[in-house]
Amino acid sequence: MAALGGGYFKTSYEADLALVDTRLRRVALGALVVALLVLPRFASGFVLDLVSQAAFAAIGALALNVLTGLAGQISLGHAGFLAAGAFTTAALVERGLVSPLVTLPATALVGGVLGLVVGMPSLRLKGLYLALGTLAMHHVVLYAAGEMQARAGGNTGFTIPPPRLGGLVFRGTVAWYYALVVLAALVLLLVVNLQRSRAGRAWMAIRDRDVAAASVGIDVARYKLSAFVWSSVVTALAGALFAYHRGFVSVEAFGFFVAVEYIAMIIIGGLGSALGAVLGAAFVTLLPYVIDALVAGVSPDAAQYYVFPAKFGAFGLLMALFLLFEPLGLVGIWRRVRNWFALWPFRHRPLRASS
Amino acid sequence: MVLSVDEVTLEFAGLRALSGVSFAVEQGSLTALVGPNGAGKTSLLNCMGGFYTPTRGRVTFEGAAISELPPHRVAAAGVARIFQFVELFRHMTVLDNILLGRHRHMRAGVLAGSLFWGVSRREETRERRRAEEVIEFLELERSRKEPVASLPFGVQKLVGVGRALAMEPRLLLLDEPSTGMNREEKENLARFLLRIKHELGTTMLWIEHDMELVGDLAERVVVLDFGQKIAEGPPDTVLRDPRVAEAYLGRAWDAQKGAPS
Numbered sequence: 001m002a003a004l005g006g007g008y009f010k011t012s013y014e015a016d017l018a019l020v021d022t023r024l025r026r027v028a029l030g031a032l033v034v035a036l037l038v039l040p041r042f043a044s045g046f047v048l049d050l051v052s053q054a055a056f057a058a059i060g061a062l063a064l065n066v067l068t069g070l071a072g073q074i075s076l077g078h079a080g081f082l083a084a085g086a087f088t089t090a091a092l093v094e095r096g097l098v099s100p101l102v103t104l105p106a107t108a109l110v111g112g113v114l115g116l117v118v119g120m121p122s123l124r125l126k127g128l129y130l131a132l133g134t135l136a137m138h139h140v141v142l143y144a145a146g147e148m149q150a151r152a153g154g155n156t157g158f159t160i161p162p163p164r165l166g167g168l169v170f171r172g173t174v175a176w177y178y179a180l181v182v183l184a185a186l187v188l189l190l191v192v193n194l195q196r197s198r199a200g201r202a203w204m205a206i207r208d209r210d211v212a213a214a215s216v217g218i219d220v221a222r223y224k225l226s227a228f229v230w231s232s233v234v235t236a237l238a239g240a241l242f243a244y245h246r247g248f249v250s251v252e253a254f255g256f257f258v259a260v261e262y263i264a265m266i267i268i269g270g271l272g273s274a275l276g277a278v279l280g281a282a283f284v285t286l287l288p289y290v291i292d293a294l295v296a297g298v299s300p301d302a303a304q305y306y307v308f309p310a311k312f313g314a315f316g317l318l319m320a321l322f323l324l325f326e327p328l329g330l331v332g333i334w335r336r337v338r339n340w341f342a343l344w345p346f347r348h349r350p351l352r353a354s355s
Numbered sequence: 356m357v358l359s360v361d362e363v364t365l366e367f368a369g370l371r372a373l374s375g376v377s378f379a380v381e382q383g384s385l386t387a388l389v390g391p392n393g394a395g396k397t398s399l400l401n402c403m404g405g406f407y408t409p410t411r412g413r414v415t416f417e418g419a420a421i422s423e424l425p426p427h428r429v430a431a432a433g434v435a436r437i438f439q440f441v442e443l444f445r446h447m448t449v450l451d452n453i454l455l456g457r458h459r460h461m462r463a464g465v466l467a468g469s470l471f472w473g474v475s476r477r478e479e480t481r482e483r484r485r486a487e488e489v490i491e492f493l494e495l496e497r498s499r500k501e502p503v504a505s506l507p508f509g510v511q512k513l514v515g516v517g518r519a520l521a522m523e524p525r526l527l528l529l530d531e532p533s534t535g536m537n538r539e540e541k542e543n544l545a546r547f548l549l550r551i552k553h554e555l556g557t558t559m560l561w562i563e564h565d566m567e568l569v570g571d572l573a574e575r576v577v578v579l580d581f582g583q584k585i586a587e588g589p590p591d592t593v594l595r596d597p598r599v600a601e602a603y604l605g606r607a608w609d610a611q612k613g614a615p616s
Contacts, residue, residue, distance in 0.1 A: 217430030217459035
């Protein structure tokens with residue numbers, strides 16, 4: 001490739017496939033990485049915890065985005081997959097198998113099998129019917145988890161000790177901040193890779209037109225199942241992370257509202273876009289805190305009464321507004337802003353833009 | 356005979372869409388399948404593409420009974436299909452649509468794709484080169500990275516042709532490729548059909564309503580009416596056949612009036 005050139009023209013297909021293809025993007029990405037690395041030096045524990053929560057949500061949202069945004073299979077069972085992961089870890093820890101080297105593979109296995117089972121109806125059902133099937137799975141998993149919790153002696157949940165590898169104990173806000181941000185970045189990379197390769201393209205083809213996908217030689221049943229399995233393995237692992245991170249697992253943390261939150265993330269972020277899933281996860285994670293601050297600012301006394309209704313209401317309202325006015329989500333807004341700056345001071349795109 | 360249709364009958368709960376249709380297609384030939392609306396042309400194509408299974412009879416391609424395979428296995432047997440109503444992957448780019456045509460020539464699975472390592476990375480660059488050949492063949496360079504939904508209908512139809520060609524099929528099934536095309540687009544289409552025949556040597560079975568196109572391009576014509584084959588042969592003789600004219604236009608007024616008496 002051009003050593004002296006500005007890197008503006010691409011001279012190989014390899015370069016056209018690169019994820020970070022221009023100098024500006026390389027610089028921006030580098031700046032973001034440095035900012036995330038040095039953040040713990042400047043930010044308070046509260047801010048770090050917020051970013052950790054957003055990163056955790058991003059992992060779940062990216063996994064759901066693969067299933068719903070790429071493969072087009074609607075799922076209301078995301079909280080169920082998370083719960084399956086968290087409770088598998090809890091069950092193993094309860095039996096003394098505390099090493100993450102045991103719990104994580106076991107959780108991935110349980111997630112994969114559950115994904116395969118829940119994916120089966122997708123071979124026959126589409127749209128709302130499939131959504132109901134996944135909703136049934138959510139209730140089955142939560143029922144099983146509730147039973148398990150009750151048998152453990154009427155506890156309110158399971159306490160999970162911090163993960164430990166050899167003599168190394170993993171705990172503390174900063175350590176979890178780094179772990180979750182790195183893992184979210186890793187999952188983001190996996191998803192972006194899928195989008196530019198054979199399997200991800202096959203999923204998107206099934207989403208767009210399943211009949212035509214079969215006619216180009218895609219085994220639709222197999223790819224639908226593999227989307228479910230991929231998504232459920234990653235989500236179950238996220239559930240295990242949740243268990244270790246919070247140090248406590250209880251059925252109450254995986255209510256149906258959690259599944260709705262994840263759907264909100266990928267819709268608000270921009271369905272089918274990996275960047276959108278991350279933006280949506282950050283947005284939905286931070287929203288309650290913003291509402292808290294707003295309500296407390298308006299009337300500190302009434303805050304405790306109005307915070308919950310305000311949160312639920314804002315949620316529904318925002319989802320409806322995004323669906324109505326910005327179907328491409330946050331990522332659509334981001335693209336518009338970017339194009340505006342790219343073209344500034346001109347206002348319009350040329351009629352035939354070469355993308 | 357590379358493709359043979361033997362006594363294909365297709366019934367839907369009492370409705371007989373095809374009854375005992377038989378014909379054969381020669382290697383490398385361009386055969387037109389014509390007939391009025393509802394004659395069963397698309398149903399017959401669906402029997403070949405794995406979407407319908409014939410009630411009786413079978414379709415064999417290169418000795419394999421493709422009428423008993425599911426659609427993705429038919430594709431693997433070397434058969435590609437161009438749909439009547441484009442049926443493209445609308446939210447994806449022209450390039451991605453054509454790369455999807457390369458799906459069966461690629462191997463990387465979900466894991467390799469997630470890591471974009473080894474076989475996945477290698478075959479993405481290799482197949483990109485093949486996709487570019489198809490883009491060049493159909494002169495689609497300008498739209499390479501445009502989402503398909505944003506393109507004019509005529510161009511979308513060409514992308515459908517490109518996706519099928521990228522599969523490197525040995526048999527190409529075309530379902531009314533010229534519908535919705537203007538004169539100029541039809542001329543382009545004719546040029547591409549002839550190039551596919553002469554440069555790639557692909558066998559083609561082609562449903563078409565434009566009899567001028569059929570008359571000029573097809574080597575053989577098969578005519579269906581009410582699920583039955585009513586004529587077969589070279590276009591000059593078949594298109595002059597009174598039974599074919601009757602199937603399309605109905606009986607002449609005088610003859611009809613005279614008939615009962």
